[in-house]
Amino acid sequence: MIKMEHVSKTYQTGMPALNDINIHIRPGEFAFITGTSGSGKSTIIKLLLDELKPTKGKILVNGKNLSKISHRNIPYYRRNIGVVFQDFRLLQDRNVYENVAFALKVVEATNRRIKKAVPEILSTVGLAPKYRSFPKQLSGGEQQRVAIARALVNQPKILLADEPTGNLDDRNGWEIMRLLEDINKKGTTVVVVTHNMEFVKKMNKRVITIRKGQVVSDVEPTEEF
Amino acid sequence: MKISSFFYSLKQGFKSIWRNKMFSLASIATMAACIFLFGVFYSLGVNFSRMVDSAEESIAITVFFNEGISDQQIKDIGKKIEKRPEVSSYKFVSAEEAWESAKKDFFKGNDEVAASFADDNPMANSANYQIFMKDVSRQETLVKYLQKVDGVRQVNQSQVAAKTLTDLSKLLSIIFVAIILILIAVAVFLISNTITVGISVRKEEIAIMKLIGAKDSFVRAPFIVEGVVIGLIGSGIPVVLLWFMYQNIVRYIAAKFQFLSNIINFVPEGTVFKVLVPISLALGVGIGYIGSRVTLHRHLNV
Ligand SMILES: Nc1ncnc2c1ncn2[C@@H]1O[C@H](COP(=O)(O)OP(=O)(O)OP(=O)(O)O)[C@@H](O)[C@H]1O
Ligand SMILES: [Mg+2]
Numbered sequence: 395m396i397k398m399e400h401v402s403k404t405y406q407t408g409m410p411a412l413n414d415i416n417i418h419i420r421p422g423e424f425a426f427i428t429g430t431s432g433s434g435k436s437t438i439i440k441l442l443l444d445e446l447k448p449t450k451g452k453i454l455v456n457g458k459n460l461s462k463i464s465h466r467n468i469p470y471y472r473r474n475i476g477v478v479f480q481d482f483r484l485l486q487d488r489n490v491y492e493n494v495a496f497a498l499k500v501v502e503a504t505n506r507r508i509k510k511a512v513p514e515i516l517s518t519v520g521l522a523p524k525y526r527s528f529p530k531q532l533s534g535g536e537q538q539r540v541a542i543a544r545a546l547v548n549q550p551k552i553l554l555a556d557e558p559t560g561n562l563d564d565r566n567g568w569e570i571m572r573l574l575e576d577i578n579k580k581g582t583t584v585v586v587v588t589h590n591m592e593f594v595k596k597m598n599k600r601v602i603t604i605r606k607g608q609v610v611s612d613v614e615p616t617e618e619f
Numbered sequence: 620m621k622i623s624s625f626f627y628s629l630k631q632g633f634k635s636i637w638r639n640k641m642f643s644l645a646s647i648a649t650m651a652a653c654i655f656l657f658g659v660f661y662s663l664g665v666n667f668s669r670m671v672d673s674a675e676e677s678i679a680i681t682v683f684f685n686e687g688i689s690d691q692q693i694k695d696i697g698k699k700i701e702k703r704p705e706v707s708s709y710k711f712v713s714a715e716e717a718w719e720s721a722k723k724d725f726f727k728g729n730d731e732v733a734a735s736f737a738d739d740n741p742m743a744n745s746a747n748y749q750i751f752m753k754d755v756s757r758q759e760t761l762v763k764y765l766q767k768v769d770g771v772r773q774v775n776q777s778q779v780a781a782k783t784l785t786d787l788s789k790l791l792s793i794i795f796v797a798i799i800l801i802l803i804a805v806a807v808f809l810i811s812n813t814i815t816v817g818i819s820v821r822k823e824e825i826a827i828m829k830l831i832g833a834k835d836s837f838v839r840a841p842f843i844v845e846g847v848v849i850g851l852i853g854s855g856i857p858v859v860l861l862w863f864m865y866q867n868i869v870r871y872i873a874a875k876f877q878f879l880s881n882i883i884n885f886v887p888e889g890t891v892f893k894v895l896v897p898i899s900l901a902l903g904v905g906i907g908y909i910g911s912r913v914t915l916h917r918h919l920n921v
Binding site for chain 1: 623624831832
């Protein structure tokens with residue numbers, strides 16, 4: 395599903411962010427990527443979104459070689475990947491419903507599909523009753539749910555989350571983690587970047603640890619009894 | 620693009636114009652000034668060139684013949700004149716006709732003086748061809764040619780300053796083009812600034828759109844709408860204004876300066892605006908479109 399082979403990334407500043415990374419994430423997996431600040435976690439997410447091009451190496455996502463996707467086709471590629479961030483990135487001037495519908499508008503979905511899909515996904519993330527609220531009127535956890543709903547409404551095969559709980563307290567953080575787990579159980583491949591070791595330890599998922607741009611450990615979940 | 624996306628982009632475009640009212644207004648105003656001046660120049664231009672045309676029609680070259688020339692020779696000269704491409708028309712004026720016309724011009728009210736010449740036409744040698752030009756700028760060439768033709772004694776050019784008129788209209792059109800170009804540049808610059816502000820206001824939204832998988836055309840569309848709408852409003856207003864002004868000024872001058880009615884013969888507004896309206900709107904929309912397209916490419920790489 396996601397395959398990074400000997401991937402290196404050096405920013406234009408000369409800063410080497412990733413150095414010969416090899417990661418293979420299988421379909422339906424839930425994987426944490428963890429590591430200290432500046433280790434290169436967000437750089438991995440950006441490479442997977444085709445926002446950045448690797449300096450070296452090959453990236454395959456959904457069987458597609460990212461270096462072979464033309465500029466024109468990047469939007470179509472991205473429609474198969476949902477992404478959420480630490481700071482939610484919601485549109486402040488639009489309510490919950492509109493924020494989620496936006497993701498479908500942007501891919502030129504029919505109004506019929508929008509009317510059907512948005513309420514569905516909002517109830518999946520538990521926000522159906524608040525569909526008319528504006529981001530400012532919601533808690534951080536709720537805002538992140540909206541962001542997750544927006545990322546999922548287009549039914550992507552992969553969900554990438556860069557520090558999704560970074561701005562949340564423990565309780566809200568756990569709720570988001572549980573939600574991501576549920577989403578994964580329904581078949582979506584989920585990759586979560588975090589440096590909250592509490593979640594990492596208790597969730598029993600695959601953990602890929604990055605340090606100074608290199609994979610220093612890649613631990614599969616222990617068998618559940 | 621789907622019809623629902625089209626309406627979405629339209630709505631976003633209008634929103635953007637509204638959200639950044641001051642810049643939009645400045646762009647519309649510049650655009651309007653640009654189109655207005657264009658319209659003024661155009662209206663003046665067509666009227667001026669009609670005046671030049673009618674002046675050209677009245678400008679004639681007169682060709683006099685050697686004494687004792689035969690009718691056949693005169694006919695031959697006529698044929699040569701006819702072949703020249705710069706000639707629009709020519710006519711033969713006999714000595715008698717020349718005298719009649721001269722009498723009218725010079726001896727108005729002095730019939731007795733005129734009558735004293737009665738038996739002895741003082742203009743016995745003044746039979747001539749009057750030539751009307753298609754193109755005044757080539758008058759000199761024709762005169763030089765005619766002077767060398769056999770049997771031609773003298774070539775007179777009417778001294779209505781043909782050259783001055785053509786030179787003046789050339790100069791005016793150069794000034795006209797220069798001013799319009801400067802104004803277009805200013806309008807493009809302002810629209811570009813407006814779009815830049817629009818982009819920076821919506822930077823977050825655009826970043827999200829791109830991450831979610833919006834095509835470039837979808838990201839662009841609201842800004843193109845913004846530019847084109849500014850262009851349309853900015854050209855529509857001055858066109859309407861010009862329409863009223865033109866009608867009123869023509870009417871005013873016609874009423875106030877009736878004695879000029881032979882000289883000044885205005886081009887009817889229908890004829891002027893049939894051309895002016897589509898050109899102005901196309902110019903407005905074109906400037907708006909290009910302004911936003913260029914800006915988008917520079918700032919968003921879309
Ligand atoms: N646009 C950029 N230009 C230059 N250097 C960059 C850029 N983005 C990141 N870097 C550098 O690349 C390295 C990796 O950055 P990255 O954002 O991937 O780290 P991270 O693991 O996500 O850190 P954090 O946990 O703080 O988010 C850092 O040293 C950072 O300074
Ligand atoms: Mg990061």
